[in-house]
Amino acid sequence: MKCFSRYLPYIFRPPSAILSSSCHAEADIISTVEFNHTGELLATGDKGGRVVIFQREQESKHQPHRRGEYNVYSTFQSHEPEFDYLKSLEIEEKINKIRWLPQQNAAYFLLSTNDKTVKLWKVSERDKRPEGYNLKDEDGRLRDPSMITMLRVPVLRPMDLMVEATPRRVFANAHTYHINSISVNSDYETYMSADDLRINLWNFEITNQSFNIVDIKPANMEELTEVITAAEFHPHHCNTFVYSSSKGTIRLCDMRTSALCDRHAKFFEEPEDPSNRSFFSEIISSISDVKFSHSGRYIMTRDYLTVKVWDLNMENRPIETYQVHDYLRSKLCSLYENDCIFDKFECVWNGSDSVIMTGSYNNFFRMFDRNTKRDVTLEASRENSKPRAILKPRKVCVGGKRRKDEISVDSLDFSKKILHTAWHPSENIIAVAATNNLYIFQDKVN
C-alpha cells in the first residue's frame, strides 16, 4: 500500500480558485487545460466549445500577495456544433485539445480542436483605436461626401483594453475519425493532428492540404485491433514524434525515413503480467496520454491504473511505473459498468521533469517525485481551497480499519474525476480541472 509523504519539495497553496457557476451545465465541463510556453497564459477549453484564457497578473509592489494570480483574459467561442449531412452525424463542439504556439510577436496564437476541425486563433490586445475618419463619423455612419470641406488624418487614441480572438486558419475535412491530439512541431511551421486511425501533418499556412504520415486503418475494418490514442512531437527534434495505442504500445517515428511513417523506428511495449489478466486487461492497458519530457529524453504514458516513464533508449519496458489508484483493480467490473473505465486521464511533467502529476477520482490528483520516489495525493475541492491554505495530503484506505481523515474506496465519488491538469513550464504552479471548476495552486516557498 502506498504511503504518501509530505516531503515533496513544495507545498501547494491556492491563492485563488477560479470557479464557475455552482450549478453546472454540461457545456461548462472543462475538457482541456494548457499553459503557454512562458506560463503567462493559461487556456481552458470546455464541452460547449468555448475557450477561456487566463492571464497571470504582473507583480506589483502595492499588492505583493496578489502576484501570480490568474484572471480571465479572453473568452471566445471556438467551435460550434455542426451536423454532417452526408453521414448524418452530429459533430460535437467539445474542445478536445488546445496547444499554444510560441510567441513571436505581440499577439498570441493557439490551436484548438474538436473532433473534426482544428482552428488557429490569434489573440491580440487592442488598446488604441483610430479616430477622425473622413468618410464616416464616430458612429460609423457614412458621411455625405459633398459635405466634407477638409481632410484630416485619423489618429490613434487610447481606449480600454480589449482582447480579441480571431480565427486565422481553419483546418477542416481531413479527419474521418475523431481527433484526439494535436501537437506543434519544434520547427513552428508545422503541426500534426491525430485521430483514431490516422495522423496528418499540416503547415500552418496551408489549410486545404495536409500530409498523411501515419495510417493504421486495416483494409478490412473487421480486423481492427488497435487505435491511436495520443500523439506528440519531440520537443527538439522536428523529425521525431511518438504515438500511443489502445494496446498499450508506443511507437516512435522518424519522418525522414519515409513519407508514410507506418513503420516505426522504435516500439515501446511492456510485456503483460499474466497474473493480472482479467476481462478488462485490454481496456486498462490502453494508453490515454503520452507526453515527452521537457528534456526530450523520456516519455511518460498514462493508462487506467498507472503512469509509466520510458527512456527513449529502452524499448522493452518502462524505467519507472507509478500506481495511481491500484485499489481500483478489484473494482474493474463496476467501473466498466458505469463507464468510468473508459475515462482518459492525462499526465504532465513539471518544468524540470522531476515530478509528474496525474488525476484520479473523488477530485484527487497525484504527484510523484521521480527522484525521491515519494508521492502525494491531493484534493481539489472548495473546502480546502481557502486562499493561502495548505493542501492537505489525502489517503485512500483500501481495507481494514479506516483511520480518521482517510477515505474508503467505496466512498469515492466517481463522478468527480480529474482528467486534465497542467503544470507551469518553469514555476510550481498547477492548474487542475475538476468537472466545471478550475483550480490553480501555487507553491509559495517561504
Place this chain on the structure above:
Amino acid sequence: MEFKLEAHRIVSISLGKIYSARGQRGGLKLHKNLLVSLVLRSARQVYLSEPGCPPEPPHAACGPPEEEPPPCTTVWAAGEPPPPPQDEAARGGPRLPGADCEGPRSRRCCCGCSCCCAAGGGEANPADCATAGAAAPPPPHCPRKRSAGERGQAGSPVKKPRREVEDPPPPPPGEQEDMDTGNVASLISIFGSSFSGLLSKEPKGRRRAPLDGSETAPAEAAAEPGQICCDEPVLRTLNPWSTAIVAF
C-alpha cells in the same frame, strides 16, 4: 462457475453499451467500441470455455450456469447417450464447447448451445464449433446451428456477430467502405419486432427461432438492453434468451 456468471453479465453489459453507443451525440466512438468489443469477445470466450453445462430444461437454452450436471444429456436425449459426467471433468479447463453436446444430435445441445448460439447459428461446419478458442475438434455432429454463427470464424474472431459488434464501432463515417451502419440499424429494427415473443420466456424451444435472422440473438439483446441487462435474476435462471446474449 463464477467466471461464467461474470462472463455472462459482462456480455450483457457490453451489448447494452454497444447498442446505446449508436445514439450517442458526436457519432460512434471507435476507440470505446473497440474496447467494448474486445471485452465482449473475452467474456464470450470464457463463457464458452467454462466447463459445466448449464441446466437445460426443455425451454431453456444455455442458461447461466447451475450446479446440476449437464442436463443437456437429460433434456436432449436425442438418441445418443449423453456424455458421461466425467467427460466434463476431464475436459476441465481447455474449452471444448462442442464436446459437451456430443450426445445430442439434435440442434439443441446445452453447452453446445452455448457455442451454437454464441456462434450465432449458421453454417454446418463442425470445425467451427470448436473455434471458440477450443483446440479440440468438435464432435462431428455439431449442429448446423452452431456453425452458422461461426461462419468466418476461422482466422478471425467470430465474424458474424462481430459484424454486429464491429458495425457500430468502425463505421468509417462517410468513407467508401463496406461497412454501413444502415445494416445494423435495420437489423435491430427487425429484431425489435420479434422482441415480444422472445422475451415472453415461453420455451421457444427451438433455438432455431432466434437464429432466424442469424443476428437476432445479439441484436435483440442489443436492442433491448434495458430488458435483458437488467433482467439479471431472470437471466441467471434459465432464461432461454441468455443464450441469445451468449450467442453474441
